[in-house]
Amino acid sequence: MGIMDKARIYSPWLYHLHCGGCNGCDIETLAALAPRFDVERFGVQLVPSPRHADILLTTGCVPKQFIPMVKRIYEQVPAPKVVVAVGSCACGGSLFYDDAPENYAILGHPDLLIPVDVYVPGCAPKPEAIINGVVQGILKLAEKRSKK
């Protein structure tokens, strides 16, 4: 692992991908970045473009209309990348998901579309849990980088 990779692990950038949740997890994610929890002390920063990101943080069950966008945004994140799924919806579709008859609007959890590395359950997970998830993601990122 070169010095570049080491530096990147100490400041992983985060892209927040909202794929159709109720906003609950999203405000908790923002709260994790706000002064009390302050995920920036791990060098984590929220970036406005997926092309700058190392960690993709997804929230929400994926409505069918979001399918092409989610795929596209995942592809835009440069490798190696880590996906952290935040919230019950992102872990398994939560209460929006229905088996029979199927919910016409919902695909389900994002794992059906993109490979998820870390799951953070909870409806909505507390900011502490999200920070824990991000830290787990950083560890995974380190692993992926060392394998490279």
Add this chain to the structure above:
Amino acid sequence: MKFETAPDVAEYVKKEIYPDGLEYVPLRENRVIVKVAPGDLTKVAELFVKKFEARLIHATAVDLELKGFEVLHIYDFSKFKDRLVVIVKAIVDKDSPEFPSIANITWQATWAEREMKELLGVKPSGMPDPRHQFLPHEWPNPVESGSIPEGYKFDGSTTAKEMYLPLRMPIEEAYQTLIPIGPYHPGVIEGQIVYVKVEGEQVVAADIKTGFHHRGIMKLIERRGYNKGAFLAERVCGICSAAHGLAYITCTENLYESEVPERALYIRTLLAELNRMHSHLLWVGVVADVIGWKTGFMLTWGLRERVMDIIEAITGNRVNYGIWRMGGVSRDVPQELAEKAKRTVDALREECAKLLLLVADHPVVKSRLIGVGPLTRAQAYDGGAVGPVARASDWKIDVRIDNPPHAIYDPKVISWEVITDDHCDTFGRTLVRVKELLVSCSIVSQCLEYLAKTTGDIRIKPKTVPLGAEAVGLNEAPRGELAYYIRASDKDSSLPHTVRIRTPSYRNNAIIPLMLVGSNLADVPVVMGSTDQCLACTDRLEVIDNRDGGRKILTWDQLVNLSRRASRW
């Protein structure tokens, strides 16, 4: 406290408001159904809107299977005797479900009619804007009336490029630029596309397309029943979850002879107002972030955490509270906790007062917000703005006064006031929200005082919902008026037949294009943010843009060629 109806309301409507109706049915709490012939819908709308200055809350339709479709127009007569809500109904035939559109009379019906057209397959004739509103782009048929056609499979094979091609632009207009903003944009977390047409820096036209967040919640509530519905309703929106819970519960309690203990009403008010406080603080933070005032973002989000602490101490959750029950609430506020929380709220109130001084006189805030996204009172009224957006245009409209939900908002019991502002721009919206924060602090403080002093029941076992009952539940969410319509099933007393939700952002989003025109491109995210749009609310249904009717859809390559040709000139 028992919620009842005034017996003479139907008579009053029959005599004074609309004498030509076919049938008058009084519902609970001053709601009246008037049945009319489908052809009369425009006549009624004209009479109500022009003469009585009634406001259309929502227009929707119900699938009655063999009997046809029932078209519903819900009007708010809050300035009238008994603060009436009149539901105008007309049954249209299943085979030819046509009825006249009222969107030309009250523009507020535009989105609603587009919605019912695509979801139920009814045909409002003469719609000014017949495009799809909520379904995914290639969705072939209405969802609720029919099943998905044989052999149809959603595979997501259509790429984003093909789906969200910019609106077709003739070469003569090549001096203008069309900029699609979204579906992912750093200024707004949630997905939507706003097309803005700019000349240089100035926006000359704008169009909005939402619907990515459609999760089919209304259908899920219809399938899962009243009790589970409360949890689903909360998850329509994670920010205003208490408002949704309260509106849903108000609506379901209106279906039967409900009774709610007083302490439960106070707890409901307490949570709804705490919810409003955290939502408004969040909004000020987001707008501060968008205009580049990072201090404001950190300051308000720091304050917000203190509100969240109180909410967490009371309900055990930070986002979705899960305490809403028919006939009360599920969790009591212990007296010690109420005392402790009151001290926190009083300290918070001082901080909020400081925030108001800071926001009202901050050079960055003033230079970026004054005059941005103008909306006059007349525009707000015609467009159907609700909540702080309407109040910032000097229009005193607040459901908590007009049609209070099942909580304590009586000005005789709790002292509070409706905040209005005459700036008519984004700065006004900011001031209204920060001032409402102070009002909410005061309401919360009074509720906690009551809860600290008394004890009592918090829940009464609800009675069975009568078959075929109907109700409208209203509540003032942090973003504005929130309406639920529920029709009970004719066969099963635990399942609703139809649930319809009209969220505040549904209205406020519809007037965003109006506010965008004339502003600078750099101000677009601020204006979009100024309505506090909550797309998770708006898109509880879905949207498409089919663009049929003879118009050709360009492929990406064609468009590239077109633009190359245009730029060669």
